[in-house]
Amino acid sequence: MGGALSLTLVALAYPSMLGVNTVSSSGTRVIAQTQWGPLTESDRDFVVKVRAAGLWEYPVGQLGLQKGQSAAVKTASKHLIDGHAALDASCRKISTMLNITIPNVASPQQVGFVNTLKADSGKQFDTDFANILRVTHGSIFNTIAKIRSTTKNTVVRTLADQANATVLDHITVMENTGLVNFDQVLFQETTPPKLPAKDLTPPPPAAGQPQIVLTPPVDSTTQPPVLPGESSPNASPTPTVG
Numbered sequence: 001m002g003g004a005l006s007l008t009l010v011a012l013a014y015p016s017m018l019g020v021n022t023v024s025s026s027g028t029r030v031i032a033q034t035q036w037g038p039l040t041e042s043d044r045d046f047v048v049k050v051r052a053a054g055l056w057e058y059p060v061g062q063l064g065l066q067k068g069q070s071a072a073v074k075t076a077s078k079h080l081i082d083g084h085a086a087l088d089a090s091c092r093k094i095s096t097m098l099n100i101t102i103p104n105v106a107s108p109q110q111v112g113f114v115n116t117l118k119a120d121s122g123k124q125f126d127t128d129f130a131n132i133l134r135v136t137h138g139s140i141f142n143t144i145a146k147i148r149s150t151t152k153n154t155v156v157r158t159l160a161d162q163a164n165a166t167v168l169d170h171i172t173v174m175e176n177t178g179l180v181n182f183d184q185v186l187f188q189e190t191t192p193p194k195l196p197a198k199d200l201t202p203p204p205p206a207a208g209q210p211q212i213v214l215t216p217p218v219d220s221t222t223q224p225p226v227l228p229g230e231s232s233p234n235a236s237p238t239p240t241v242g
Contacts, residue, residue: 028150032098036228037153039098046147046156047100049140050163051091052202054084056106056114057133057170058214063117064129073126076173078217080133083166086222088214090162093227094155103202104212109195110202130179135188137171154228162225 027042057080064077095102105111113132120128144167148160174180205211216222 034098034153036097036155037151039153039156040151042147043151043153043156044098044100046143046151047091047094047098047159048102048202049143050087050159051095051102052106052110053136053140054088054091054214055103055202055212056110057136058084058088060114060117060129060133063114063125067117067121067125068129069123069126070177072173072177073129073179076130076133076170076177079169079173081217082220082222083170085214085216085220086224087159087162087166089216089224090159090227092211092213093224094159097155097227097229098153101204102211104205104209105203107202108199112199126177127179130174130177131181131185134171134174134180134185137167137174138185138189139192141167141171158225158227166222 027040027045029041030038031041031044032039061077061080061084064073064080068074068077091102094100106114113136116132117125117129140163144160144164148157148164151157151160
């Protein structure tokens with residue numbers, strides 16, 4: 001993989017407001033010049049968003065395998081685990097390449113989604129699972145398209161390609177459950193709640209805390225893409241934990 005940033009001295013910490021919604025007012029501002037192209041605030045925020053999404057959707061996939069009532073929900077759960085393990089591998093590599101600080105815990109809003117599903121049982125679990133995840137994936141889909149169409153950074157562009165395919169797959173498997181209430185989902189996507197910044201912000205990792213790794217399933221069918229500077233998918237093996 002490529003070398004260090006040319007002009008950055010410290011890790012680029014993510015800004016205070018992140019989550020389902022994009023709130024940066026200066027997303028086009030270049031914050032670093034890298035060998036893979038300029039890095040903007042929006043680029044950095046996107047890497048953090050993808051990482052944070054996996055930190056709650058991966059465990060929700062595990063919940064779905066345990067609590068899901070229908071075969072379609074269990075299938076969707078496998079897709080969540082598989083897709084986010086691959087995205088996480090890319091995020092961790094890219095965060096090192098671009099010197100971006102990434103979280104180890106999802107935002108309070110996202111943790112709230114997990115807690116709702118932990119408390120659910122039976123058919124209510126399946127219904128909430130499909131609708132919560134359809135809302136969140138639908139909400140981030142437009143952000144991915146914007147990043148893909150505007151970024152000048154090649155590694156961020158590669159991540160956007162991967163995220164686009166993964167999120168579209170996850171939207172599809174949620175809809176395949178037959179449980180998505182489209183009127184409700186579309187209303188929530190277009191009229192999101194006005195939450196305080198602290199609810200939308202994944203906390204920074206504690207000093208010295210080991211980086212959490214989302215372990216790929218043994219039967220994984222999804223591999224992270226080759227990043228600029230890698231010669232093959234196996235050029236930089238990803239360690240697994242847990």
